[in-house]
Structures are given as structure tokens and as C-alpha cells.
Amino acid sequence: MKLDKHFYAAPTLTVARSLLGQVLVRRSPQGDRAGIIVETEAYTKNDPACHASRGKTRRNASMFGPAGTAYVYFIYGMHYCFNVVTAEEGIGEAVLIRALEPIAGISLMEESRRTKDVKLLCSGPARLCQALDITTIEDGINLAGETIYILAGSQPKSSVAAARIGISAGQSLPYRFYLADNKFISKK
DNA sequence: CCGAGGATCATCT
DNA sequence: GATGATCCTCGGT
Numbered sequence: 001m002k003l004d005k006h007f008y009a010a011p012t013l014t015v016a017r018s019l020l021g022q023v024l025v026r027r028s029p030q031g032d033r034a035g036i037i038v039e040t041e042a043y044t045k046n047d048p049a050c051h052a053s054r055g056k057t058r059r060n061a062s063m064f065g066p067a068g069t070a071y072v073y074f075i076y077g078m079h080y081c082f083n084v085v086t087a088e089e090g091i092g093e094a095v096l097i098r099a100l101e102p103i104a105g106i107s108l109m110e111e112s113r114r115t116k117d118v119k120l121l122c123s124g125p126a127r128l129c130q131a132l133d134i135t136t137i138e139d140g141i142n143l144a145g146e147t148i149y150i151l152a153g154s155q156p157k158s159s160v161a162a163a164r165i166g167i168s169a170g171q172s173l174p175y176r177f178y179l180a181d182n183k184f185i186s187k188k
Numbered sequence: 189c190c191g192a193g194g195a196t197c198a199t200c201t
Numbered sequence: 202g203a204t205g206a207t208c209c210t211c212g213g214t
Contacts, residue, residue, distance in 0.1 A: 059199060073198095076208080098206085126206095126208065127207085
């Protein structure tokens with residue numbers, strides 16, 4: 001069953017944690033790919049690390065759309081990161097998907113990533129975008145559609161909260177969530 | 189195993 | 202002109 005706006009419109013920290021164990025699906029003409037979400041990070045209002053914290057710009061405009069919108073941005077001159085817009089429309093909060101456990105379309109992922117090491121396919125925000133062929137073309141799409149969506153997976157498993165990775169501001173906030181003992185998280 | 193450094197460019201100052 | 206929600210490679214231990 002596909003997750004709907006009701007799920008995404010919940011408080012951002014709640015969504016970040018409850019996305020763990022759900023299944024991200026990417027459909028394309030080449031075939032379908034999917035993975036279990038095993039690691040997320042929340043970015044909230046009044047959070048200095050949040051792209052929306054300094055107001056709406058061309059880049060972060062999708063963050064201010066309705067819950068269940070995809071926010072995809074380009075970073076470091078070569079990488080993309082995929083987020084799900086959460087909470088109330090207009091406040092600019094989202095959840096970054098940081099790692100997946102691949103479960104379908106693995107040969108397509110291997111081709112896109114140019115590696116056959118399954119642990120390197122989707123363990124990292126930019127890696128999973130490359131594996132699923134997600135770029136800024138997908139920025140702003142609605143996850144209620146048929147291109148990218150999330151299926152309800154298993155019941156919530158034991159999860160861990162920790163500091164986020166790769167940010168300079170807001171390091172003290174425990175807004176990173178991951179499944180305990182999962183082998184596909186991006187970092188220990 | 190681990191850390192340092194480079195790649196590479198859209199966005200914002 | 203500097204920076205960044207990253208990743209890869211290389212060299213040292």
C-alpha cells in the first residue's frame with residue numbers, strides 16, 4: 001500500500017523515524033528499482049542546517065510545497081540528494097533519505113553505480129540517487145504519482161537517533177535516524 | 189582500517 | 202568568490 005499525504009503531513013521528526021522500514025520505489029522505462037529505507041535525517045523549521053531556514057529560493061522552492069512532494073537538489077558539483085517534504089505546507093521541512101537496503105532492480109542499480117558491491121549501491125544520499133537515477137528532473141514531483149513513491153513495509157523496527165552527518169550548523173540535534181544493526185547505513 | 193585531499197558547479201554573498 | 206545535507210582515491214599504519 002502506497003504511503004499517502006496523511007503519512008507525510010505528520011510532524012517531521014515523526015515522519016523521519018517512521019519512514020524507516022518502508023520501501024522506496026523508483027519506476028522508469030528501463031524497469032523498477034526499490035529498497036528498504038534504513039537511514040533518514042530530519043530538517044526542520046528553525047534548524048540552521050535546513051535549506052529552508054533562510055527563506056524560499058529557486059533551489060529550495062519544493063520544500064515549501066505540500067507534504068509528499070519530492071525535494072531533490074544538486075550539491076558538490078556532482079551529486080544529488082533526495083528528500084520528502086513533510087508537515088504543514090509552506091513551513092519548509094523535509095526528510096533526507098540517506099540509505100536504502102536494495103531489494104529490487106539490483107542489476108539496474110549496479111549499472112548506474114558502476115559497481116557490483118551491494119553495500120555501495122544505496123548506502124549514502126548521493127549513492128542512492130545515482131542507483132535509482134534520481135536527479136533534479138524529479139524535483140517537485142508528487143510522491144502520490146507513479147514515478148517515485150513509498151510503500152508501507154514492515155512494522156517499525158528498533159531505531160537509533162544520532163547527530164546528522166556532513167553539516168556544520170545544528171550538529172547537536174539528534175535528527176538522524178537509522179535501523180539498529182542494519183548493514184546498509186551510510187556510516188557508523 | 190583511517191584520514192586527507194580533490195573533483196566540480198549551482199547557488200548565494 | 203566561497204561554500205556545500207558527498208563520494209572516491211590514495212597513501213600511511
